Amino acid sequence: MPAHTETAPFAAAWQEWHAAHERHRADPHGFLAVTHLHWLGSSEARLEGAPGTWTVENDAVRVVLEPGETLERDGEELNGAAGATLTFGPIAERGGINLVSGERVIEVAKRGGEYIVRPRHPKNALLTEYTGTAAYAPDAGFALAGTFVPFSERRPTTVGAAVEGIQHVYEAPGEIRFSLAGEDLTLTAFNGHAPGTLSVLFTDATSGKTTYAANRSLAVGTPAPDGTVLLDFNRAVNLPCAYTDLATCPLPPAENRLSVAIEAGEKIPYERQDQQ
Incomplete structure (x- = not known):
C-alpha cells in the first residue's frame, strides 16, 4: 500500500x-428518490407510484390514462382523450425517458432487454433521511x-x-x-x-x-x-x-x-x- x-x-x-x-x-429526483421498480410485460398493469395502465407492445411502452390522470414530457401535457393510448419508444438499452406526474418523475427505461418503470418522489424516505x-x-x-x-x-x-x-x-x-x-x-x-x-x-x-x-x-x-x-x-x-x-x-x-x-x-x- x-x-x-x-x-x-x-x-x-x-x-x-x-x-x-x-x-x-x-437531487430531488435522483436515484435516492426511487420508490418502486416495475418490470413491464405484455399484460396490462396498474403500477404503484405511476398513473395509467401500462403494457409493452412491439418494443414500445404503451400507457392508457384514466380521466383526471396526467403525464407530462418536457413540459408538455400528454393527457390525450380519455382512453387514448400514449406510446413511448423504442428505447435503447440503458437509455430512458422521464415523465412527470405531479411531484413524481416517472423513469421509463430499458435494462437487460426489458422495459422498466421507476417512479421517483422527493419525499421518499431514502432521500429525506440521507445524511451523506x-x-x-x-x-x-x-x-x-x-x-x-x-x-x-x-x-x-x-x-x-x-x-x-x-x-x-x-x-x-x-x-x-x-x-x-x-x-x-x-x-x-x-x-x-x-x-x-x-x-x-x-x-x-x-x-x-x-x-x-x-x-x-x-x-x-x-x-x-x-x-x-x-x-x-x-x-x-x-x-x-x-x-x-x-x-x-x-x-x-x-x-x-x-x-x-x-x-x-x-x-x-x-x-x-x-x-x-
Whole structure:
C-alpha cells in the first residue's frame, strides 16, 4: 500500500469534488428518490407510484390514462382523450425517458432487454433521511498514473447485474494498466459519459469490509496521445445499488476484481452497513 500522502491543494480539490458529487446524489429526483421498480410485460398493469395502465407492445411502452390522470414530457401535457393510448419508444438499452406526474418523475427505461418503470418522489424516505456517504480521507498516494491500451477491436463484455436474471453488455474499447503495492494490474475499461472518456467498475480487497461489496465505479479522463491516464481512486464512488435494491447496476467483469486493497474513495453507505 502507498504511504499516506496529503497536500492542502489536493485535499481541497477532493473536498470540492466530493461535495458536488453529494449534491448531485441528493437531487430531488435522483436515484435516492426511487420508490418502486416495475418490470413491464405484455399484460396490462396498474403500477404503484405511476398513473395509467401500462403494457409493452412491439418494443414500445404503451400507457392508457384514466380521466383526471396526467403525464407530462418536457413540459408538455400528454393527457390525450380519455382512453387514448400514449406510446413511448423504442428505447435503447440503458437509455430512458422521464415523465412527470405531479411531484413524481416517472423513469421509463430499458435494462437487460426489458422495459422498466421507476417512479421517483422527493419525499421518499431514502432521500429525506440521507445524511451523506463516508469516504476515506483524500490520499495523493492513490492518484496513480496508468496506461490505456486500446483493443484492436472493441470487445463486447457481458457482466452481471445487481438484479438477478439480467445481464449488461458493454463495448470495451481497451484496458488500463497500472501498478499498485508492487503489483502490475489491469482493468478492463468501458466508455465514459463524455466522448473520449473512460469508466471502470471494480472491486478490491476492501470490498465487503470497508467498501461496498458488489462494485465501485471510477471515471477516467480522456487518455493522452501516449495513452497516459490518471486513476484517482480517491474519486471511486458507489453505484445506486449500494443504497437501494431498486437499482439494476452492472457488476465488474471478473478481471476487474483486484486482490490489492484500495483504501481510497467512498465507503459502505450507512444505509447498508448492517447488511455487509
